[in-house]
Amino acid sequence: MNICKRLMLVAILVLVGMSTAQAGGSPTCVFPETKLSWPAINPIWEMCWLDPGDSVGPRGSGMELRNVYWNGQLVMRRAHAPMLFAEYNGGQGGDCYRDWKDEPTPTLAAAVVQNQLGSIPNGGEPAITSCDRSNSPTTSYGICPFSLTIPGGYNCTAGLAIEDLGDHVRLTAQYRADWYMYASRFEFYADGRMMPSFGFGNRNGTFNSVTHWHTNYWRFEFDIDGQGNNSVSINGVDQTTEFTDLRDATGGPGGTQTTWEVRNPVTGNGYRLAPGANDYLVGTNESGRNFHTVDFMATQAHAGEYGDDPNYDLFDCTMDQSALVNGESIANNNQAIYYRVSVRDATANSWPNGCSGGSCIPQDSMICKKAGPTLYPIGPWNEFIFANGFDIFVPGANRFR
Ligand SMILES: [Cu+2]
Numbered sequence: 285m286n287i288c289k290r291l292m293l294v295a296i297l298v299l300v301g302m303s304t305a306q307a308g309g310s311p312t313c314v315f316p317e318t319k320l321s322w323p324a325i326n327p328i329w330e331m332c333w334l335d336p337g338d339s340v341g342p343r344g345s346g347m348e349l350r351n352v353y354w355n356g357q358l359v360m361r362r363a364h365a366p367m368l369f370a371e372y373n374g375g376q377g378g379d380c381y382r383d384w385k386d387e388p389t390p391t392l393a394a395a396v397v398q399n400q401l402g403s404i405p406n407g408g409e410p411a412i413t414s415c416d417r418s419n420s421p422t423t424s425y426g427i428c429p430f431s432l433t434i435p436g437g438y439n440c441t442a443g444l445a446i447e448d449l450g451d452h453v454r455l456t457a458q459y460r461a462d463w464y465m466y467a468s469r470f471e472f473y474a475d476g477r478m479m480p481s482f483g484f485g486n487r488n489g490t491f492n493s494v495t496h497w498h499t500n501y502w503r504f505e506f507d508i509d510g511q512g513n514n515s516v517s518i519n520g521v522d523q524t525t526e527f528t529d530l531r532d533a534t535g536g537p538g539g540t541q542t543t544w545e546v547r548n549p550v551t552g553n554g555y556r557l558a559p560g561a562n563d564y565l566v567g568t569n570e571s572g573r574n575f576h577t578v579d580f581m582a583t584q585a586h587a588g589e590y591g592d593d594p595n596y597d598l599f600d601c602t603m604d605q606s607a608l609v610n611g612e613s614i615a616n617n618n619q620a621i622y623y624r625v626s627v628r629d630a631t632a633n634s635w636p637n638g639c640s641g642g643s644c645i646p647q648d649s650m651i652c653k654k655a656g657p658t659l660y661p662i663g664p665w666n667e668f669i670f671a672n673g674f675d676i677f678v679p680g681a682n683r684f685r
Pocket of ligand 1: 484486496498629649
């Protein structure tokens with residue numbers, strides 16, 4: 285190697301070193317946290333996970349992930365789902381409830397993926413939740429094993445299923461609030477994408493007769509590169525004050541969908557949250573009763589604040605965004621962003637209100653419904669992975685069967 289080539293190599297190494305200044309980080313997990321490194325050798329993603337029973341917040345926050353690192357760089361301090369609601373059609377005299385998120389219920393999974401990273405056995409099946417199983421409008425399959433028998437070491441596991449699926453790792457937890465069984469999933473791809481999804485299942489046919497909605501708000505505490513200096517933008521335009529927002533399929537640049545970004549303005553690294561196709565199926569406030577009226581919130585993060593109400597009870601159904609979005613700065617600090625998905629479980633002849641016969645939406649209340657966004661890495665840390673920049677960005681792509 286001549287001196288010129290040697291200098292060029294040094295320059296390249298310096299540039300790489302600069303752009304990955306925070307690389308090499310790794311979470312320290314403290315009981316009851318458990319560390320996940322995927323792949324086990326030369327990990328791309330590392331994090332601490334907690335099952336719903338150990339999650340923070342009043343009555344928990346479902347599957348909780350802490351100190352999530354991609355290629356040795358901090359992405360999020362915490363990801364969880366602290367606000368969950370079940371609302372019954374007011375036109376049928378229905379009430380509305382705030383559900384709990386700290387009562388785990390088993391998932392059907394291969395023994396090798398139960399609470400540890402594992403690969404699905406040859407000829408085996410990925411982990412199955414109530415929602416994965418539910419494909420009939422009126423039949424419920426109960427709790428695990430959901431009237432299924434899968435040979436080869438499959439059984440009902442408390443805690444998480446953690447599956448190495450080749451180009452990504454998938455974490456699945458399921459929890460129960462009376463009749464309902466909620467499946468919280470998170471997929472982490474080698475290319476940096478993160479895909480949280482929520483499945484709304486059931487364990488019996490109770491309330492088959494009343495149309496109702498389920499609403500989940502995720503909460504993501506980003507700290508890109510771990511310097512406490514992030515910004516939040518709408519369609520790439522930085523915002524300085526806490527805000528609420530709504531999904532808009534054509535509200536982004538060039539008529540694309542509205543997206544939101546969290547970014548470290550110093551390193552340029554960030555994430556873009558793009559709604560999934562199913563997220564659009566049930567808009568805010570479909571019932572008209574003003575319980576859940578925003579899709580997105582950007583708030584300044586505060587220690588110990590995991591939602592709109594630290595002391596709620598079962599009947600506190602309204603998500604009070606004014607308790608979270610109240611004029612604080614979101615410039616150059618740490619934020620918690622919240623994102624809503626809802627599903628409607630319709631019964632025959634009850635929705636829309638006033639319908640009759642064929643004008644009513646046919647019963648689909650026991651059929652599984654899933655929704656969730658994709659979070660895409662943006663900025664320099666992405667360019668080291670993708671030569672084709674934003675070609676990967678496919679607004680509204682439907683990844684659900
Ligand atoms: Cu339901």
